[in-house]
Amino acid sequence: MFSLAHGLWKYIFNKTEFHVLILGVDKAGKTTLLEKVKSTYLKGEGLPPDRIVPTVGLNIGRIEDSNAKLIFWDLGGQVGLRTIWEKYYQEAHAIVYVMDAAAESSFEDAKSALEKVLRHEDLKGAPVLLFANKQDLPGVISDEELSRRMHLKELNDRPYRCQAVSAYDGRGIKSGIDWLVEQMERSKRTEVLRERAGVTGQI
Numbered sequence: 386m387f388s389l390a391h392g393l394w395k396y397i398f399n400k401t402e403f404h405v406l407i408l409g410v411d412k413a414g415k416t417t418l419l420e421k422v423k424s425t426y427l428k429g430e431g432l433p434p435d436r437i438v439p440t441v442g443l444n445i446g447r448i449e450d451s452n453a454k455l456i457f458w459d460l461g462g463q464v465g466l467r468t469i470w471e472k473y474y475q476e477a478h479a480i481v482y483v484m485d486a487a488a489e490s491s492f493e494d495a496k497s498a499l500e501k502v503l504r505h506e507d508l509k510g511a512p513v514l515l516f517a518n519k520q521d522l523p524g525v526i527s528d529e530e531l532s533r534r535m536h537l538k539e540l541n542d543r544p545y546r547c548q549a550v551s552a553y554d555g556r557g558i559k560s561g562i563d564w565l566v567e568q569m570e571r572s573k574r575t576e577v578l579r580e581r582a583g584v585t586g587q588i
C-alpha cells in the first residue's frame with residue numbers, strides 16, 4: 386500500500402526530466418548560450434562570455450522550469466569533434482541547433498551538418514529548435530530569413546521551430562525553451578524513451 390501511494394506521489398509530483406542536446410558548428414555560440422540559459426534560470430550561475438573557450442569535451446547544464454527538469458549536453462562543433470555527436474543521440478529527447486545568424490560564410494557548413502543530424506535513425510521524431518543566434522550583431526538575419534535560407538527538406542513530421550536569440554543579451558531564449566518543453570511533453574519520442582527506461586514517471 387505504501388509503495389503504491391509512494392509511486393503515485395512520485396508520478397504526480399516528480400517533474401519529468403528531459404535531455405536536450407545542443408549542436409551546431411564551431412563558434413555558433415552553443416556554450417555561451419548554455420551559460421546564458423543557466424544564468425537566466427539559475428539566477429546568476431552562468432559564466433560570462435569572456436571566460437568561455439572552444440569546447441573539446443562535454444558541458445552539462447541543469448535547469449528546472451515549472452513543469453520539467455532539463456539536462457543540456459553541449460558538445461564541440463569543430464569538424465573533427467562532430468563524430469562524437471551521435472553517441473548522445475539515443476538518449477536525447479530533443480535538439481537545440483545553434484547557428485551564427487550573422488556569419489553567412491558558415492551557413493553551408495551548418496546546413497549540411499544539420500541535415501546529417503536529421504537523417505540519423507537514432508534521432509527519429511526528436512523536436513528541433515533552431516536558434517538563430519547573435520541577434521545583437523549588426524547585419525544579422527531574422528529567424529524567418531534563416532529558416533528560409535536553410536530550406537530543410539529532411540524534417541519529416543518532427544516538430545520544428547526557428548527562434549531568434551542572443552546568447553549575449555538573452556532575447557528569445559525563454560520563449561524557445563518554453564516551446565521545446567511543450568513539444569517534448571507531447572512527443573511520441575518521449576514516450577518511447579520512457580518505455581525504454583522502464584520507469585513510471587521518470588525518463
Ligand SMILES: Nc1nc2c(ncn2[C@@H]2O[C@H](COP(=O)(O)OP(=O)(O)OP(=O)(O)O)[C@@H](O)[C@H]2O)c(=O)[nH]1
Nearest residue numbers: 411412413414415416417439440462519551552553
Ligand atoms: N555578439 C555575439 N557573440 C556571441 C554570441 N554567442 C556567442 N558569441 C561569441 O561567439 C564566439 C563563439 O562562442 P562559443 O559559445 O564558444 O561557440 P561554440 O558554438 O560553443 O563553439 P565550439 O565549442 O567550438 O563548438 C565567442 O567569441 C562568443 O563570445 C551572441 O549571441 N552574440
Ligand SMILES: [Mg+2]
Nearest residue numbers: 415416439440
Ligand atoms: Mg562550445
